[in-house]
Amino acid sequence: MEHPKRLNGFPIEAGKKPTAERRRIMPRFFIDTFDHIDVIDEIGTDLPSLGAAKDLVQRALAEMIVEEGMRRPSAELRAVVRDEAGRRVMAATMTMGIEWAGGEAA
Template sequence: MPRYFIDTADHVAVRDDEGTVLPDRAALLDLLRRTLTALLHDEGEETGVNDFTARAYDEDGRLVMRARASFHVVDP
């Protein structure tokens, strides 16, 4: 099974040096979704940052998938 490295960025970029072994790209998509959801929950209110990205690289360092989540509230 392939190993993927998930780098994230909000107000700080975090590089994944360990990686995660996943069975397929569907599992990778799920991991990116869960990672961004956790960032929105844990970091958003604390930092005031509303845009988050996650990038998945394979063991050769190639970008294989990326995701972005944004949260904006309009209070008229």
């Protein structure tokens, strides 16, 4: 199964430049991600609503936290969603930590 190409944890196909007609119908959201590397979204993603942006951010952060969890025992990931005017319309944070009782992992 081929995995979609991703940019900042989001499907690249979502970041395609819209046609003029589609642009009028769907707002564009910019999703910046922050973990050990800060990535500012300069392309944006056309989505039907702020609710769709929330759903996308939740899925992307969940995927990112799984990947980070494979590399280190704790991680905090943050995403900030901006609208086309550059206004912050939403922020989300996901934290994962593993603490071993009685010492190090077996």
